[in-house]
Amino acid sequence: MRRSCSISLPILVVLSAIAYIYYTTVFIFIEGWFGLRTSPGLMNAVILTVTAFMCIFNYVIAIVRDPGLVPATFMPDIEDAETPVHEIKRKGGDLRYCQKCSHFKPPRAHHCRICKRCVLRMDHHCIWINNCVGHANYKVFFVFVFYAVISCIHALVLLFGSFVQDAQKDEEQIRDSTRTIYIISGLLLVPLSVALSILLGWHIYLILWNKTTIEYHEGVRAMWLAEKVGNVYQHPYDLGPYENLTSVLGPNIFTWLCPTARHIGSGLRFRTVYDKMVSASTMR
Numbered sequence: 001m002r003r004s005c006s007i008s009l010p011i012l013v014v015l016s017a018i019a020y021i022y023y024t025t026v027f028i029f030i031e032g033w034f035g036l037r038t039s040p041g042l043m044n045a046v047i048l049t050v051t052a053f054m055c056i057f058n059y060v061i062a063i064v065r066d067p068g069l070v071p072a073t074f075m076p077d078i079e080d081a082e083t084p085v086h087e088i089k090r091k092g093g094d095l096r097y098c099q100k101c102s103h104f105k106p107p108r109a110h111h112c113r114i115c116k117r118c119v120l121r122m123d124h125h126c127i128w129i130n131n132c133v134g135h136a137n138y139k140v141f142f143v144f145v146f147y148a149v150i151s152c153i154h155a156l157v158l159l160f161g162s163f164v165q166d167a168q169k170d171e172e173q174i175r176d177s178t179r180t181i182y183i184i185s186g187l188l189l190v191p192l193s194v195a196l197s198i199l200l201g202w203h204i205y206l207i208l209w210n211k212t213t214i215e216y217h218e219g220v221r222a223m224w225l226a227e228k229v230g231n232v233y234q235h236p237y238d239l240g241p242y243e244n245l246t247s248v249l250g251p252n253i254f255t256w257l258c259p260t261a262r263h264i265g266s267g268l269r270f271r272t273v274y275d276k277m278v279s280a281s282t283m284r
């Protein structure tokens with residue numbers, strides 16, 4: 001079942017917040033601190049416009065792009081020993097079947113109760129994009145969070161600079177409306193910057209280990225179970241930090257922060273530690 005893309009209340013809240021922060025930062029804080037006709041004022045306005053544009057552009061792609069539909073024709077190839085389609089980490093390698101969608105689940109795919117379908121390499125369902133974050137839109141979601149953090153911190157610095165300059169003026173010169181804008185913007189920007197920075201840090205950690213949020217939680221349980229019987233659990237898709245980064249963000253470091261998606265593959269199969277060991281032994 002394909003998803004039907006719809007505008008939800010949280011999406012309108014995010015877009016309104018971006019519009020409000022952008023407008024007040026450019027036309028009140030930059031204008032108040034430097035003036036938009038000066039070179040530092042213009043430079044700050046251009047930088048903020050570029051990061052805000054990248055933020056909205058990636059946000060919209062994350063909303064409209066299908067996160068990864070399991071093809072109706074998908075069949076696990078159990079004969080091929082070199083391409084293990086079994087989920088290595090759970091249930092002793094049983095084939096995974098979704099009762100609700102009536103098809104086999106490729107590795108790393110999960111059923112989303114909200115989208116009512118299976119999603120390839122599912123990370124989580126995000127209410128702020130009214131969509132699942134999965135195989136096909138994970139990178140744009142990450143790039144969106146990155147530019148959102150940069151824009152928020154930049155706007156916060158400009159708010160602070162403008163506020164300090166205004167504080168040196170006479171009380172009467174600062175209008176009540178400007179004071180209200182400082183308060184509203186501060187109340188928006190401080191928690192947003194903190195929350196988005198934590199979210200960005202979390203996803204950088206996940207990318208470095210090539211895990212999804214679901215796999216992180218499954219891994220905690222698997223590690224505990226393995227320790228109980230004296231084994232060591234290893235996440236099967238962890239190929240080392242650099243290979244993990246390139247498999248998620250792309251092979252070209254200059255496009256890591258662009259919404260490119262050519263490198264992601266079908267999402268039905270992912271390179272594992274097992275593949276790495278096989279290719280290393282055949283090269284010997």
Ligand SMILES: [Zn+2]
Pocket residue numbers: 098099100101102110111112116117118
């Ligand atoms: Zn399903």
Ligand SMILES: [Zn+2]
Pocket residue numbers: 112113114115116124125126131132133
């Ligand atoms: Zn979902």
